[in-house]
Amino acid sequence: MFLIKKSTCVVVVTYNRKELLKENISALVNQTCSIDKILVVNNCSTDGTDKLLNDLSKKYNNLEAYNMEKNIGGAGGFNQGLKIAYASNCDYIWIMDDDTIPEPDALENLLGKVSLNELENWSFLCSNVVWKDNKACLMNIPEVTHDWNYMLKFGLTKLKSTSFVSLLIKRQDIEKVGYPISQFFIWGDDVEYTKRLATLAPGYLVTDSVVTHKMNQNCDVNIVSEEKSRVDRYFYEYRNKSYTSRKSGLSSYVNYLNYVIKSITKVIIRKNDSKIKKVKVILQGFIKGIFFNPKIEFPEDI
Missing domain, CATH: 1.20.1280 (Monooxygenase)
Incomplete structure (x- = not known):
């Protein structure tokens, strides 16, 4: 019996973080599990990101860059990125920001759960997001369900919602729930979208799939202390x-x-x-x- 290999593409949204994007792409091309397409949505960066992407697309034949004419926000970027990914016909779509640095086996461990017999159905799988000091990244704490430990023995934590920092979804589910809402511009588009996906089937955090979110500071959003x-x-x-x-x-x-x-x-x-x-x-x-x-x-x- 021959197993049909499932294809995977990555959607990365970037804005004026050229050096982190370079590190992100390096981590993606060095995954232990091959990636069919790396789709980078450049939100009209002004720091030379377009030149970097032009150079890297010549180096990596699976890298495709899409330069927006204006900054449409993270939500708009992910909306456009998923439209491009859907058109690519890849089976799985892996979503992240430009400052997300996956461990070499992050994708392999996500996809490893897909073939788990006990995981009959799922709507999204996400990684364990840590900060630069290996502690939990406070901006990416997912919302767990009341029965969150139902699949814990298999390295899965059941979720209500999570962020777009290393999120794996199925292309076919886009047909059922649609795309992220571009009008959100920033903030909350990921939570809204994963809640929408969770109406189809449970979502899970994969504990052994680890990525580092290289934010400047490890803090949650807080208008009180904001400058x-x-x-x-x-x-x-x-x-x-x-x-x-x-x-x-x-x-x-x-x-x-x-x-x-x-x-x-x-x-x-x-x-x-x-x-x-x-x-x-x-x-x-x-x-x-x-x-x-x-x-x-x-x-x-x-």
Whole structure:
């Protein structure tokens, strides 16, 4: 009996992190499990990323670069990347940011779980994301289910949602759930998308698939301690969370309302700069979120 080899492509979204992208691509081409295509979506970087990708695409024949004419945000980048990946007809799509550095066997360990007899069905598999010090990366803590340890003896933790930092999905599932929402721009597109996928079948964290997320600091998003120049971007967090929580039901939206109230309270009572600006951004995101109802695209719409 002959086994049909499944093909895999990687989608990497990059913006002005040329050196980390170079390290990311090096880690991808040196995986113990071969990758059929490496698709890099360049979000109109201004640091010479386009030249780097041009040079690397000559060196690696499985690398394809797609240079956007403007920065469409991480959400827009992943939306475009998955459209390109879907058109490539690869069976599996491995998704990540440019500052994600996979261990050499990260993909092999993800794909190894696909053939596990006990894993009858799955919608996504993700890696264990650590920071540069090998501790958990706080921005990429997944949301576990109430029966999270159901498959733990097989090295799998059952999840409700997770991030796009090393996420493996099946091409065929895009036909059922569509693409990530480009209108999110940044923040929450990964959580919304993996929640959507989880309506098809459970998602799992694969404990022995490890990647390093080389963020500057190992910290979760926190508008209270954020510097003034980066406060405006939090609009997307509060707007997008409103949409995701509304879609998840009443209790989820109540939790979101509590989160908004607590955020404003913390900004007011704790020592930090730009309090008025931060409260304004939270309220703007909250109000816009009430009416935010983006359209989900499907392959047949394209």
